[in-house]
Amino acid sequence: xxxxxVPATTANLGPGFDTLGMALELYDEIRIEEADFPQxxxxxxxxxxxxxxPENIAYKAAQAVYERVGKTGVAFRLxxxxxIPVARGLGSSAAAIVGGLVxxxxxxxxxxxxxEMVSLATKLEGHPDNVAPAILGGLVVSANEGGRVYYExxxxxxxxxxxxxxPKFTLSTRMSxxxxxxKVSFSDxxxxxxxxxxxxxxxxxxxxxxxGKMMDDKLHQPYRIPLVKGMAEVFDAAREAGALAVALSxxxxxxxxxxxxxxxxxxxxxxxxxxxxxxxxVIRELSPxxxxxxxx
Ligand code: HSE
Numbered sequence: 001x002x003x004x005x006v007p008a009t010t011a012n013l014g015p016g017f018d019t020l021g022m023a024l025e026l027y028d029e030i031r032i033e034e035a036d037f038p039q040x041x042x043x044x045x046x047x048x049x050x051x052x053x054p055e056n057i058a059y060k061a062a063q064a065v066y067e068r069v070g071k072t073g074v075a076f077r078l079x080x081x082x083x084i085p086v087a088r089g090l091g092s093s094a095a096a097i098v099g100g101l102v103x104x105x106x107x108x109x110x111x112x113x114x115x116e117m118v119s120l121a122t123k124l125e126g127h128p129d130n131v132a133p134a135i136l137g138g139l140v141v142s143a144n145e146g147g148r149v150y151y152e153x154x155x156x157x158x159x160x161x162x163x164x165x166x167p168k169f170t171l172s173t174r175m176s177x178x179x180x181x182x183k184v185s186f187s188d189x190x191x192x193x194x195x196x197x198x199x200x201x202x203x204x205x206x207x208x209x210x211x212g213k214m215m216d217d218k219l220h221q222p223y224r225i226p227l228v229k230g231m232a233e234v235f236d237a238a239r240e241a242g243a244l245a246v247a248l249s250x251x252x253x254x255x256x257x258x259x260x261x262x263x264x265x266x267x268x269x270x271x272x273x274x275x276x277x278x279x280x281x282v283i284r285e286l287s288p289x290x291x292x293x294x295x296x
Contacts, residue, residue, distance in 0.1 A: 001033040001079075002106045005296050006099045007137065007289040008084040009091030010162065011129035011250040014215030015195035021129035022139040022156055023289035024164075026090070028082045029296075030058055030099030032107065035077035045082040046092070057093055061100030061124055068120065069111050076104070085282075087170035089250035094130030097121050102135070102293045118142070119149045126173075130250065137292035139203065156288035157206050163257040164249060165234060165270040168280045171227055176251035179223050188218040208260050212244025215258070221248050228253045230277025237273035241266045 007023040028044075040052040040059060050056065054063075059078055066074050080099070084092045098121055105112050112120070114135065121131035128142035128149045142151035195214045202210035225231050228248065234255045238246040243257035243266050257266050267283035274281045 001031045001077075002103055002295050004030045004032070004099050004103045004106070004293055006030065006095040006102070006134050006293040007291070008286070009094055009130040009133045009250075010089070010164075010247075010256050011091065011127075012217070012220070012247065013139075013199065014221070014245065014247040015192040015199065015217040015219070016129070016141070017192070017217070017219050018127045018129050019143065019196065020139070020141055020199075021091075021133040022162075023133040023137045023292060024090070024162060024286040025289045026083055026284070026286055028080065028084050028092070028095040028099060030081075030096070030103055031079040032062060032100070032103035033077050034107065035075050038075050039077040041079045043079075043081045045084060046086040047082075049086065050080070050082075050096075056096075057124065058096040058100035061097040061121070062104035064120055064124060065101055065104035065108065065112060068116075069108060071108075078103075085166050085254075087172055088166050089171070089248065089252045089254040090164070090166070091130040091134060091250065093173070094121070094125055094134045097124050098131055098134040098293045102295075106295055115149075118151060119147060122149045123147060133292065135292045137290050139288070141200065154200070154203055155290070157203055157208050157211060159261055160208065160288055161259045161262055162286045162288070163238070163243070163259055163263065163267045163270065164284050164286060165255045165257075165267065165274060165281045166284065167228070167253045167274060168282075169253060171251065171253045173251040176224055176227060179227065180220055181223065184219055191216075191218045208244055212258060215245035215247050217247070224248060224252055228255070229279050230274050231255065233277060234270050234273040237269040238266050241269040
């Protein structure tokens, strides 16, 4: 029964909506084998809440791989042990999908290559920015063109540490996308295009200071502020405590502060700012993860 370990991911990195994502050193583990009927066990994060029938997204992902090679009607036994908090903006659904895909692909002797895995995972998730780094590790830039996903993997800058403030409440991506406008202004679009371009150039040149300055966003975060109580205050607190940049992690509600090396005061002040707004949160310091989903 192959065991697959899949990293958490933080999507968007501020301005790179549906485009940028980075893997983090926090993992879910999935074991998978063929079975006579669907059997799913879930322990850890999401235990008791994650569906344990064939509607489970890891299960559906495994089926999708089998169907891709013409094997229909196969059932699976899945054992999921999760460390990634669910519906918090740290890529829990991407990890489940990628775990199911990679596990099923292993059972079949790896008929799907990496490109097919990224495209299939994107089809199941709806956007590529979490699934691509969950598969490849590192920092991944991706673009979805009618179902075909183009991507490039970059090494995250050295010395970068992500401090995440994970609120106790959940926020579904669907809800967090429902508040986004259908149209944005030309100047807001230019604002984001220039930030993403310079963000990538600064990563390439390992210029952490510039990277920090290029993480502001006008396309999604301003619209999501009402969904995350205390968000603006937490952003200010992290910056004042010395973070290089602060962003909503994926569609939230987790707030992610990027720091040069470890900075314990950043997490502390973020937790205090959330608490002032009546929100309890867990603080974790996570390093970028260089490896994507892997059989262990
Ligand atoms: N790019 C997606 C969003 C990420 O912000 O809605 C969801 O994790």
